[in-house]
Amino acid sequence: MSGQIVRHAGQIEAVRLRFAAVHRASAVVVGDETVYGRLCRWIIETVLEKHARQDELVEYVEDNLRLIVAGLYDLYGVKPPEPDPVREAALPTLIAPVAQTAGPAMELIGPLRDVLDELTGRPDVITAHAVTWYNIAIELRNMANDLAEFLDHDVPCWSGADEHLRLMGHNIEAIRGLSAVSAAFAEITESVGVLVAQTRRLVRELVVSLAVAPTDATLWRLACRIAVYGVALNATLTHLENRLDG
Template identity: 85%
Template sequence: MTGQIVRHAGQIEAVRVRFAAVHQASAVVVGDETVYGRLCRWIIHPVLEKHARQDELVSYVEENLRLIVAGLYDLYGVRPPRPDPVREAAVPSLVAPVEDSARAAMELIGPLHDVLDELTGLPDVVAAHAMTWYNIAAEQQDMADELEDFLDHDVPEWSGAGEHLRLMGHNIDAIRGLSSVSAAFGEITESVGVLVAQTRRLVRELVISLAVAPTDATLWRLACRIAVYGVALNATLTHLEDRLEG
C-alpha cells in the first residue's frame, strides 16, 4: 500500500511540475502591452488586471499540490525527491509562435511601417498570444483530467482516504475553473487582435487617402468608415466585458 501511495504522490508531483510551462507562457502574453498599439492598448487593460488574479490562483493551486505531495511522503516516512530544475526546464513550452502574415507593399516602407506598429500594434503577435492562452487552457484541462484519473485508479483502495479525495477534488475543480478562464482570455485576446488588425487597415487607408489631394467624397467615405468602426468597437468591447465577467 505504501508503494502505491508513494507512486500516487509522484504522479501528482509530475502534474505540478507542468505548472512551470503555464507560468512561463502566461508571462509571455502579458509581458509587452505595446503589441496592441497606442490606439488599442487601453482595450486590454481590464484583461491584464484580471490576469493578475488568475496568476495568483495558478500559484495557489500549484502550492496546494506541492503541500499534498509533501504530506503524502511525510505520512509514510518517505523522503521526497529533491526538486529537479532540469526536469522543470524540459517541460514543453505552451507559447505559440508568431506567424507573419502578408503585408501590403506600402507597409514595407520603413517609416510608415514603424508608425503603423506604434499606433496600431502587431496583429500577428496578438494572434500568437491568443493561441498561447488556448494552449494554456488545454494544458490545464489535461492536468485536471489526469489528476482525476489518478484518484479513480489509486485512491479507492486506501483506507481513510476521504480527506485526500476532498482536498484533491477542490484542486481539480479549481484547475478546471482556471482552464475556463484561460479559454476566455484566449477568446478575448483573439477578438482584440481583430480590432488591432482593423485599426491597422483603417489607419493605412487614411494615410493612402491623405497622401494624394483628398476630395470631399474621400473624406466622407472615411468619416462613414470611422463611424461604423466606432459602433462595431463599442459592441465588441461590451461582448468582451460580458464574456470575461461571465
C-alpha cells in the first residue's frame, strides 16, 4: 500500500505543477491595463480587484496541495521531489495569441492609430485575454476532474483515509469554484471587449465626421448613436456587476 500512496502523492504533485501555467496566463490578462483605453479603463477596475482575490485563492489551493503531497511523502519517509523549473516551463501555454488584424485605412496612419489605441484601447488584445480566461477555466476544471479520478481510483484501498478524502474533497471543490469564476471573468472580458470595440468605432466615426464640414444630420445621427450607446453601456455594466457578484 505504501507504494500506491507514494504514487498517489506523485499524481497530486503533477497536478499541482500545472498551477504554474495558470499563474503565467493569469498574469498576462491583467498585465497591461492600457489595452482598455482611457475611455473604458474604469470598466475593468472591479474585475481587477476581484482578480486579485482569485489569485490569492489559486495560491492558497496550490499551497494546500503542496502540503498534502509533503505529508504523504513524509508518512513513508520518502523525500519530496525537488522543484523542477524546467518541467514547469514545459507546461502547455494557456495564453491565447493576439490575432493581427488590419483596421480601416484611416487607422493605418501611425499617429491616428496611436491616439485611438490610447483613448479606446485594443479590442484584439482584449479578445485574446477572454480566450485566455476560458483556457484557464478549462484547465482548472480538468485539474479538479483529474484529482477526483485519482481519489476514486487509489484511496478506496486505503485504511484510515477519511481525513485525506476530506481535505482533498475541499480542494477539488475549491478548484472547481476557481474554474467557474475564471469562466465568468472570460464572459466579462469578452463583453468589455465588445464595449471597447464599439467605443473605438464611435470615436473613429466622430473623427471622420469632424474632418469634413459636419451637417446637422450628421451631428444628429452621432448624438443618437451616443445616446443609444450610453443606454447599452449602462445595461451591460449592470449585468457585469451582477455576474461578478454571483
